[in-house]
Amino acid sequence: MTPLAAQLATQIAATGPMSLGEYMAACLMHPEHGYYASRDPFGAGGDFVTAPEISQMFGELVGLCLAQCWLDQGAPAPFVLAELGPGRGTLMADLLRATRAVPGFHNALRLHLVETSPTLREVQAATLGHGDVTWCDRVEDLPDMPLYLVANEFFDALPIRQFQRSGTGWRERVVGLEGDGLSLGLGPEAPRPELDHRLGDTSEGDIVETCAPGTVIAAEIGARIADRGGAALIVDYGDWHALGDTFQAVAGHAPTNPLAAPGMADLTAHVDFEALALAATPAAYSRLCPQGTFLARLGIGARAEALAQGLSGAALDSHMAAFRRLTGADEMGTLFKVLGLMPPGTAPPPGLDP
Ligand code: SAH
Numbered sequence: 001m002t003p004l005a006a007q008l009a010t011q012i013a014a015t016g017p018m019s020l021g022e023y024m025a026a027c028l029m030h031p032e033h034g035y036y037a038s039r040d041p042f043g044a045g046g047d048f049v050t051a052p053e054i055s056q057m058f059g060e061l062v063g064l065c066l067a068q069c070w071l072d073q074g075a076p077a078p079f080v081l082a083e084l085g086p087g088r089g090t091l092m093a094d095l096l097r098a099t100r101a102v103p104g105f106h107n108a109l110r111l112h113l114v115e116t117s118p119t120l121r122e123v124q125a126a127t128l129g130h131g132d133v134t135w136c137d138r139v140e141d142l143p144d145m146p147l148y149l150v151a152n153e154f155f156d157a158l159p160i161r162q163f164q165r166s167g168t169g170w171r172e173r174v175v176g177l178e179g180d181g182l183s184l185g186l187g188p189e190a191p192r193p194e195l196d197h198r199l200g201d202t203s204e205g206d207i208v209e210t211c212a213p214g215t216v217i218a219a220e221i222g223a224r225i226a227d228r229g230g231a232a233l234i235v236d237y238g239d240w241h242a243l244g245d246t247f248q249a250v251a252g253h254a255p256t257n258p259l260a261a262p263g264m265a266d267l268t269a270h271v272d273f274e275a276l277a278l279a280a281t282p283a284a285y286s287r288l289c290p291q292g293t294f295l296a297r298l299g300i301g302a303r304a305e306a307l308a309q310g311l312s313g314a315a316l317d318s319h320m321a322a323f324r325r326l327t328g329a330d331e332m333g334t335l336f337k338v339l340g341l342m343p344p345g346t347a348p349p350p351g352l353d354p
Contacts, residue, residue: 001180001181002033002261002262002263002264003032003033003263004026004027004030004033004034004262004263005182005261005262005263007033008023008026008175008182008262009177009180009181009182012175012176012177012182013177016176017174017175017176017177017185017187018174018175019161019172019174019175020159020160020161020162020173020174020175020247021159021160021161021212022159022175023159023175023262024159024160024267025159026262026263027262027263027265027267028157028159028266028267029116029117030263033262033263034117034263035263035264035265035266035267036116036117036119036120036157037116037117037118037119038119038263039119040088040119040120040123041266042087042088047250047251047252047253047265047266048250048253048266050087050152050153051091051152051153051235051291051326051332051336052087052088052090052091052094052152053087053088053090054322054325054326054332055319055322055323055325055326056094056307057094057295057300057303057304057307057322057323057326058091058094058152058295058326059090059091059092059093059094059095059098060094060095060097060098060303061098061295061298061299061300061303061351062091062095062150062152062233062235063094063095063096063097063098063099064098064099064102064298065233065298065349065350065351066081066095066099066148066150066231066233066349067099067102067105068349068350069148069230069231069342069349069350070102070105070108070146070148070231071102072347073146073229073230073231073343073346075104075105075108076108076145076146076229077104077107077108078108078109078110078145079108079109079110079145079146079147079148079230080109080110080112080142080143080145080146080147080148080149080230081109081110081111081112081148081149082111082112082113082114082139082142082147082148082149082150083113083114083149083150083151084114084139084149084150084151084154084217085114085115085151085152085153085154085157086113086115086120086124087120087123087124087152087153088120088123088124088127089113089123089124089125089126089127089128090127091150091152092111092113092124092127092128093127093128095150096111096128109148110134110143110145111128111132111133111134112133112134112135112136112142112143113133113134113135113136114135114136114137114138114139114141114142115135115137116137121135139217139220139221140220142224144224144228145228146228146229146230147221147224147225147228147229147230147232148230148231148232149221149230149231149232149233150232150233150235151232151233151234151235151236152235152236153235153236154234154236155211155214155217155234155236155238155271155276156236156237156238156268156269156270156271157266157267157268158211158213158214158217159211159213160209160210160211160247160269161173161209161210161211161212162207162208162209162245162247163192163195163207163208163209163210164186164205164206164207165198165202165203165204165205165206165207165208166189166204166205167189167204168191168199169189169190169191169192170189170190170191170192170195170208171186171187171188171189171190172186172187172190173185173186173187173207174186174187175259181259182259182262183259184259194210195208195210201241201243202243206243206244207243207244207245208242208243209242209245209246209247209269209270209272210275211269211271211272211275214271214275214276214279215275215276215279216279218234218275218276218277218279218280218341219279219280221280221283221341222279222280222281222282222283222341223282223283225280225283225341225342225343226282226283226343226344229343230342230343231340231341231342231349232280232283232340232341232342233338233339233340233349234271234273234276234338234339234340234341235291235336235337235338236270236271236273236336236337237270237271237335237336237337238270238271238272238273238337239270239272239273239288239337240272240273240274240288241272241274242270242271242272242274242275246269246270247267247268247269248267248268248269249265249266249267249268250265250266250268251264251265251266273288273337273339276339277339277341280341282344283341283342283343283344284341284342284343284344284345284346284348285339285340285341285342285348286338286339286340286341286342286348286349286352286353286354287348287352287353287354288337288338288339289337289338289339289340289351289352289353290333290334290336290337290338291326291327291332291333291334291335291336291337291338292326292327292328292329292332292333292334293333293351294338294351294352295326295327295333295351296327297350297351298350298351300323300326300327304319304320304323307319308320338351338352340352
């Protein structure tokens, strides 16, 4: 048993089963034993590899996309450039390098990173320097200015709850105890007014997921963009209008049982982009776009060729493999999606459709 498993078992024995949301929050963000709070899980030696860690092209194109939004909105100054859950800071480093040539952009930007993990804040500081970066815990803490924001594989790490359809009510999936170990069970049937809109598209036994922390964050971002201007790019795996159990655990690049070793595995769930887009009202939102299509429209093909010119041998092979991994239909190209948020009545960020 991990130390966190023992702690959670004691808590459940005392106060009863906990929601998946509570369980996920403890596993990921517990100050001592939490997965993100205590380690740097990214890269070949870690548990998973994210798009910015695969190739510099990802952060570069995201940066140029946001800079174009900024130019199209009349280059407001100053403005907040923000990233949610920046991991190692790699995306932001590539974004900043690629936008250096955009006149006025660097002078006007105020860089803010929303990150709760002290360990990862240190890694980000090592990548980006302490100088011009401000860290905060919540989107609400960002200064009140036009907001240009990116979040890659952030929303999938937020705690979800699951509900199983039972008649016209729902039973929550909860973490309880079986013998000494943690086990998944179902809470009592209860009406859930907040899920009334899912009664029409679900049948007995179906599971729906909610992510209240995600919709609260999307609402805050949307309100700011509608009020002050700006744009947001939200990149993650998931779909428009989610249905079913997508709760999963990964450790050492392989799927594992989410209850097996709390705090030692990455826990995620697919993102319901519809819920985020609707929560972001009054901001407008783009059509959901596959990552491969988005990157192709922003010119990743030409950028990949330009970078390939200076490479040969193994470096060239790995560059081409990275390109395929980001864009390929059987790789991240269709699994990952991009949602844009923008002020009402304006065009979506480059690469996305209205
Ligand atoms: N965007 C990065 C890392 C994604 S992993 C990349 O693409 O490589 C998720 C990141 O979100 C981590 O940095 C984690 O510490 C952070 N995080 C998770 N939950 C958070 C929360 N509620 N508030 C702020 N940061 C959070």
